[in-house]
Amino acid sequence: MDDKITTNTRTSYDRLADEYVGRIYPELQHKPFDRQLLDDFAARVRGPVCDLGCGPGHVARYLRNHGVSEVCGIDLSPELVERARRLNPGIEFQAGNMLALNIADATWAGIVAFYSIIHIPRRGHVAVFSEMERVLRPGGLLLVAFHVGEEIIHFDELWGQTVSIDFHFFRSSEVAESLRSAGFEVEKIVERDPYPNVEAATRRGYILAIKS
Numbered sequence: 396m397d398d399k400i401t402t403n404t405r406t407s408y409d410r411l412a413d414e415y416v417g418r419i420y421p422e423l424q425h426k427p428f429d430r431q432l433l434d435d436f437a438a439r440v441r442g443p444v445c446d447l448g449c450g451p452g453h454v455a456r457y458l459r460n461h462g463v464s465e466v467c468g469i470d471l472s473p474e475l476v477e478r479a480r481r482l483n484p485g486i487e488f489q490a491g492n493m494l495a496l497n498i499a500d501a502t503w504a505g506i507v508a509f510y511s512i513i514h515i516p517r518r519g520h521v522a523v524f525s526e527m528e529r530v531l532r533p534g535g536l537l538l539v540a541f542h543v544g545e546e547i548i549h550f551d552e553l554w555g556q557t558v559s560i561d562f563h564f565f566r567s568s569e570v571a572e573s574l575r576s577a578g579f580e581v582e583k584i585v586e587r588d589p590y591p592n593v594e595a596a597t598r599r600g601y602i603l604a605i606k607s
């Protein structure tokens with residue numbers, strides 16, 4: 396992913412941080428499908444988990460509250476990292492780019508990446524999944540979520556803030572193919588319709604993959 400996309404995405408989320416907390420931080424209470432996936436992930440993973448592209452850290456917090464004792468979060472936006480720290484004392488959050496993580500090989504037993512690859516153009520998917528594969532232990536689990544489709548939606552303004560950000564939609568089959576190219580075994584692919592009045596009205600895709 397080129398530097399301009401990274402810089403624009405970071406700056407945009409820095410500006411959106413307070414609105415993001417207000418709108419999205421409490422959302423899991425209205426999403427039983429997502430909670431079930433996270434419950435299954437938490438029951439199975441054995442060791443430290445990172446929430447990659449964690450935003451304000453609600454997924455990391457959910458995992459911590461549901462049996463994962465070692466959880467951390469990494470996000471491109473320093474402002475969101477600051478909100479995540481404030482909202483989730485006791486969980487470690489740091490700024491970082493999931494395309495080039497400052498993390499040793501085979502560090503984590505699990506990664507959750509909810510709606511963060513949506514800002515990586517499809518041409519960058521094998522690279523980002525290869526980086527995730529590098530930092531996972533053998534047998535490590537990856538749970539990735541995204542918007543299903545083919546389109547790219549650009550915003551110059553969002554929630555009253557001036558931004559420059561692209562939301563990329565993907566077919567589940569193409570995400571699965573990129574995961575396999577990066578060395579993962581794809582175990583489960585599920586999609587669901589959006590929850591009305593809870594979230595953006597887009598179809599949702601989730602893939603559970605394993606570092607073989």
Ligand SMILES: C[S@@+](CC[C@H](N)C(=O)[O-])C[C@H]1O[C@@H](n2cnc3c(N)ncnc32)[C@H](O)[C@@H]1O
Nearest residue numbers: 408448449450470471472492493509510511514
């Ligand atoms: C739609 S939000 C999702 C946040 C959270 N995971 C959730 O489910 O609400 C996308 C997040 O991905 C982060 N992000 C985008 N590109 C990233 C990158 N290259 N490395 C790390 N985080 C990134 C953004 O800063 C933003 O917080």
